Amino acid sequence: xxxxQFDSALDLLRRLNPxxxxxxLQAITSIVPELxxxxxxxxxxxxxxxxxxxxxxxxxxxxxNRDGDSYRSPWSNEFDxxxxxxxxxxxxxxxxxxxxxxxxxVYRELYYEGGVGSVYFWDLDDGFAGVILLKKGVTPxxxxxxxxxxxxxxxxxxxxxxxxxxxxxxxxxxLANKTEALGDMDLSGNMTRQVxxxxxxxxxxxxxxxxxxxxxxxxxxxxxxxxxxxxGKAKDVVGELRSLGTLSDxxxxxxxxxxxxxxxxx
Amino acid sequence: xxxxxxLASSFIEGAPPGELADVVADVQALTSDGxxxxxxxxxxxxxxxxxxLATVKLPGSSQEVIVxxxxxxxxxxxxxxxxxxxxxVDHTTQTASAAQSYPLESEQAxxxxxxxxxxxxHAREHYPNCSYGVYPIENDSAVAIVLVSNRYSPNNFWNxxxxxxxxxxxxxxxxxxxxxxxxxxxxxEDGNVALNTTKPVNISISSVSAESIVSRIAAAERDYxxxxxRAFVQxxxxxxxxxxxxxxxxxxxxxxEKVGGYRLGQDISGGKGR
Numbered sequence: 001x002x003x004x005q006f007d008s009a010l011d012l013l014r015r016l017n018p019x020x021x022x023x024x025l026q027a028i029t030s031i032v033p034e035l036x037x038x039x040x041x042x043x044x045x046x047x048x049x050x051x052x053x054x055x056x057x058x059x060x061x062x063x064x065n066r067d068g069d070s071y072r073s074p075w076s077n078e079f080d081x082x083x084x085x086x087x088x089x090x091x092x093x094x095x096x097x098x099x100x101x102x103x104x105x106v107y108r109e110l111y112y113e114g115g116v117g118s119v120y121f122w123d124l125d126d127g128f129a130g131v132i133l134l135k136k137g138v139t140p141x142x143x144x145x146x147x148x149x150x151x152x153x154x155x156x157x158x159x160x161x162x163x164x165x166x167x168x169x170x171x172x173x174x175l176a177n178k179t180e181a182l183g184d185m186d187l188s189g190n191m192t193r194q195v196x197x198x199x200x201x202x203x204x205x206x207x208x209x210x211x212x213x214x215x216x217x218x219x220x221x222x223x224x225x226x227x228x229x230x231x232g233k234a235k236d237v238v239g240e241l242r243s244l245g246t247l248s249d250x251x252x253x254x255x256x257x258x259x260x261x262x263x264x265x266x
Numbered sequence: 267x268x269x270x271x272x273l274a275s276s277f278i279e280g281a282p283p284g285e286l287a288d289v290v291a292d293v294q295a296l297t298s299d300g301x302x303x304x305x306x307x308x309x310x311x312x313x314x315x316x317x318x319l320a321t322v323k324l325p326g327s328s329q330e331v332i333v334x335x336x337x338x339x340x341x342x343x344x345x346x347x348x349x350x351x352x353x354x355v356d357h358t359t360q361t362a363s364a365a366q367s368y369p370l371e372s373e374q375a376x377x378x379x380x381x382x383x384x385x386x387x388h389a390r391e392h393y394p395n396c397s398y399g400v401y402p403i404e405n406d407s408a409v410a411i412v413l414v415s416n417r418y419s420p421n422n423f424w425n426x427x428x429x430x431x432x433x434x435x436x437x438x439x440x441x442x443x444x445x446x447x448x449x450x451x452x453x454x455e456d457g458n459v460a461l462n463t464t465k466p467v468n469i470s471i472s473s474v475s476a477e478s479i480v481s482r483i484a485a486a487e488r489d490y491x492x493x494x495x496r497a498f499v500q501x502x503x504x505x506x507x508x509x510x511x512x513x514x515x516x517x518x519x520x521x522x523e524k525v526g527g528y529r530l531g532q533d534i535s536g537g538k539g540r
Contacts, residue, residue, distance in 0.1 A: 008295035015289055017279045018458045024280075027273040031296050070506065106525040110514035138508045173509075175501055181446075181493040183466055187501065189459030209522035216520055223510060229453055231502040234461045235495060237451045239415045241428040242491055246391040264399035 005032055009039055018189040019174065021045055044170040044190060046149050047135045049116055052076050060118040060133040062151070066240045074101050080139070089121050091129045099119035100208050104132055107212065111219070112136045115148075127157040128207075132215055143178040152215050156207060163201045165210060168194045170216045173226055187230055193222060274303055279317070282452035283427035284418035286314065286360070287312065304358060311357040312342070319414035319429050319485050321397045322355055322362040331362075334431075336401040336410040347400060347448035348382050372402040374409055374436055380476035381411060388484050389413055393428070408435040411445075411483070423455035430487060432467065436474055443469045443479065447490055 009028045009090040016024050022045055029036040040063060047060045054076035059065075065072040067086040070079040077094060079086040089097055100119040108117040115136030121128055149172040158166040170192045177185040195218060199210045243250065275291045281289040290304070297303045314320070316338070321330040324346070331346040332357055338344050345352040345368045351369035355361070372378060381400045389398045396415035403410045415428040444467065451460035451461040467490075469482050513519070 005298070008292040012277060012289065012292040012296070014458045015282055015285050015292070015452070016385055016452055017278065018461065018462050019460070019462075020280070024277070027268070027276065028296060030267065031270050031273055032299075063348060069467075103520075103522060103525045107520050110516075110520060111511050112509070113511065136509050138505055140505060144501070144505055146501075146509050148509040172456075175505055177497055177501055179493075179497075181489070182497050183464050183490075185461070185463045185494065185497055187458060187459075187461050189453075191457030191459065193456065205523070212520060212522040212525075213475075216522075219510070220512070223512060227502060227506065229457075229459055230506070231498045233452050233453055234459070235498045236463075237417065237424055237426040237453075238428075238449055238491070238494060241393070241415045241426045241449070243392050243394065243485070244488065244491055247394060248391060 002034060005039055006035055009035055010042070011054065013043060019186060020021070021190075044149075044151050044172060044192075046147065046172055046174070047133055047151070049135065050080065052078075053080060054078055058116045059223070060116055060135055062120070062131060062133060063119045064122065064131045064153075065118070074120060086236075087122075089128075090123050093121045093123050096128070096204055096207055099205070100130065100132070100211065103208050103212055104134075104215075107216065108134055111147075124155065124157070127155065127163065129153070129155040130211070132211070145176050147174045148172070150219060152213070152218065154211060156211070159198065161200060161202075162198050163207065163210065164196070164198050166194070166196045166215060167211075167214050167218060168192065169215070169222060171219075171222050171226060173230065175230070187234065189230075191225060191229065193218065193225070258261075270297060270300070271303065271306045275307055278307055279314050281314065282425060283318075283416060283450050284425035285452065308357060308477075315355070315357050315360065318427065319397075319412055320360050320429075321414065321416075322353070324351060324353060324362055325365045328341055330397045330415060330422060332397050332399045332412060333360075334399070334401075334410075334412055336403050336412065337399060338453070345401075347378055348386075354360065358410040370402075373406045374402050377403060377436060378409060381409065382480065384476040384480040385411060385413075385483070388480050392484075392487070398403065404435075407437055408433055410434075411479075424451065424453045426451040428465075430483075432483065434471065434474075434479065439474065441471045441474055443467070443471055443482065447487065449494065463494065465493075502517065 013021060013024060025039060025043055049058050050061055051058055052073035052075045057075045059073050061071050067083055070081050070083045070086060072079050078086060097119060104117050104119050108115055117134045119132050121130040132152040137147040139145045151170045154165055154167040170190055172190040174188040277289055277293050315333045320333045322333060323330055333344055339352060342355050343352055344355055347370045350369050352366050353362040354364040385398055389396050393415035395417060396413055398413040401410045411432045413430045413432045418425045427450045429448040432443050434443045435441050447465040449463045453459040467486050469486055471479055481519045
């Protein structure tokens with residue numbers, strides 16, 4: 001029953017307004033409290049920002065840098081509020097995490113020209129795993145706003161001179177617009193994609209480059225996909241609901257075209 | 267803390283176009299540990315149907331008629347002026363039964379009949395799959411004009427709804443038509459993307475004749491669709507571009523071997539990330 005309820009909860013969240021995912025998630029877990037932990041770890045929500053007290057730099061919060069009520073800063077490796085024995089990565093994986101944070105900081109500047117990013121790694125029995133988080137918001141006019149959250153979760157499993165990477169990426173994109181002629185327009189949602197690939201690994205530095213390229217390619221694909229769905233598909237469906245030209249003109253055009261084709265076939 | 271019925275009601279009322287049955291199935295699964303919750307959600311179903319301008323088939327007919335707060339008689343009975351029929355609605359299943367003849371008795375009957383005719387022509391020219399209605403409201407002092415156009419394509423993971431709801435007081439010779447246009451689109455293949463819009467409409471009508479009212483409505487709806495189409499382009503070119511570039515300004519992808527990972531070969535201390 002619990003499995004069926006979990007699937008129903010995910011189905012419901014996939015149908016209800018994505019702008020309200022947080023509220024709806026709370027509502028579902030208040031009806032079925034047993035689902036809370038599973039849902040919190042599998043439903044992506046817009047990321048929250050916190051300032052690291054040690055380095056004074058912003059970092060992002062998610063389930064993967066949380067231990068109890070504390071969050072680990074990728075810049076200081078310290079928990080806030082402080083924890084005596086918070087779970088931290090092994091020395092080797094922490095070195096990789098530091099390097100990945102530096103690399104993705106450059107990536108963030110190049111593609112996002114601002115925003116906040118954080119990378120968290122953790123150990124696995126046969127490799128390691130991690131999450132790359134990127135967030136940016138813009139409010140160019142008082143009447144329009146946009147918010148982008150990228151959540152890339154990966155596992156790297158050791159093979160001989162190779163590593164098997166499995167990447168699951170979600171982008172949450174919220175856009176809002178308001179003008180006199182337009183009224184209120186809200187275009188919000190999230191999309192998820194997965195990829196699995198084997199890549200050569202010479203040293204630990206290869207891991208950062210491999211994951212970097214995987215995320216870079218995935219974000220390019222997803223940005224194109226989002227552009228297509230948000231601005232192409234949505235506009236097409238509006239056109240299916242209402243035709244700007246008259247339908248009798250459209251039918252007449254189709255009829256004329258049909259007659260032309262018929263006459264050419266004679 | 268809100269009760270389970272209140273929470274489940276908000277799910278029902280939040281169902282996207284064409285997906286009410288799916289949301290109901292999810293709600294039933296989530297509440298399967300207790301007794302059947304559906305009967306206690308009846309008020310939510312009714313609010314959903316009236317707000318979303320649900321359409322029901324008249325018994326023995328293929329015609330779809332609207333359910334709204336404007337054409338409710340009493341006890342879940344509604345009327346349709348065009349077919350001069352009243353009918354009972356089961357809000358949970360969105361079905362109509364017990365149809366009866368219901369001749370329109372209204373001081374605005376003539377205006378309503380000519381509005382139905384003119385508005386019907388307009389609706390059929392621009393909405394491939396729509397239902398509409400014109401109803402006397404507020405003790406016959408005003409009329410409501412409503413239209414709903416649905417397109418459901420669940421096999422392609424999208425559904426859409428266009429609603430237009432207008433009210434016009436008809437006591438004076440000139441009047442002001444007020445209302446809202448709503449567009450709701452849901453796309454849910456490998457994700458969940460929703461377009462929700464509300465456009466308030468406010469038009470002064472100098473002569474209260476069916477033809478002039480409908481021509482002003484037609485112009486407002488056209489202007490709105492054009493504004494919405496422009497907004498898609500502007501948002502794509504503006505806010506969307508400002509969030510994330512397609513490529514870095516150099517038009518080169520990141521050289522990952524050179525941006526930090528190279529230090530892994532050197533001695534770095536774990537604690538200093540900067």
